[in-house]
Amino acid sequence: TQLLEQSPQFLSIQEGENLTVYCNSSSVFSSLQWYRQEPGEGPVLLVTVVTGGEVKKLKRLTFQFGDARKDSSLHITAAQPGDTGLYLCAGGASGGSNYKLTFGKGTLLTVNP
Amino acid sequence: GAGVSQSPSNKVTEKGKDVELRCDPISGHTALYWYRQSLGQGLEFLIYFQGNSAPDKSGLPSDRFSAERTGGSVSTLTIQRTQQEDSAVYLCASSLGTGPGANVLTFGAGSRLTVL
Numbered sequence: 001t002q003l004l005e006q007s008p009q010f011l012s013i014q015e016g017e018n019l020t021v022y023c024n025s026s027s028v029f030s031s032l033q034w035y036r037q038e039p040g041e042g043p044v045l046l047v048t049v050v051t052g053g054e055v056k057k058l059k060r061l062t063f064q065f066g067d068a069r070k071d072s073s074l075h076i077t078a079a080q081p082g083d084t085g086l087y088l089c090a091g092g093a094s095g096g097s098n099y100k101l102t103f104g105k106g107t108l109l110t111v112n113p
Numbered sequence: 114g115a116g117v118s119q120s121p122s123n124k125v126t127e128k129g130k131d132v133e134l135r136c137d138p139i140s141g142h143t144a145l146y147w148y149r150q151s152l153g154q155g156l157e158f159l160i161y162f163q164g165n166s167a168p169d170k171s172g173l174p175s176d177r178f179s180a181e182r183t184g185g186s187v188s189t190l191t192i193q194r195t196q197q198e199d200s201a202v203y204l205c206a207s208s209l210g211t212g213p214g215a216n217v218l219t220f221g222a223g224s225r226l227t228v229l
């Protein structure tokens with residue numbers, strides 16, 4: 001069974017601060033996705049990384065996939081209140097079941113104005 | 114439609130009753146997924162449909178759970194003889210393709226099930 005550990009579980013910061021969320025596993029994933037979920041809504045895909053060592057930037061968000069494809073991080077620069085939400089990482093299984101995503105439990109981020 | 118539509122958005126039922134949850138995926142999306150999100154837990158894979166292929170039911174927690182997809186579009190998740198531990202948000206997602214980097218999932222808003 002593949003597991004993804006996310007840390008921290010909760011994060012409350014002030015507007016303008018930087019933060020990093022981590023997603024770790026002992027398993028290798030074919031891809032790694034990051035989602036943001038707001039209350040009463042489904043998760044919304046932010047990014048997909050597929051290559052070990054890959055770095056992707058989305059405005060103030062930087063995503064990195066570990067060289068061994070077992071871990072990932074999400075860094076937010078100068079956080080805004082609009083960044084508040086539940087951030088979920090999800091790893092795609094290897095082989096023929098790569099459609100099956102394993103999700104972490106999430107990091108609940110609160111950005112205070 | 115423009116997005117994945119799920120109904121009902123909220124369902125409160127009594128223990129032992131059957132419930133049906135419906136998902137209307139994005140038109141043209143051949144892949145459809147059901148996930149369950151319990152309080153404090155990550156999303157748990159339940160079932161996957163792709164075109165006319167046999168579904169992957171490996172995530173269904175018990176034989177009380179079943180799902181079908183009619184005409185390659187709308188899907189229904191049925192839970193028989195509901196138990197309190199079935200209380201959760203049931204999320205449906207669809208995607209145009211699958212595979213590393215290609216399974217861009219669009220989720221619906223979910224159906225929140227409460228079993229009393």
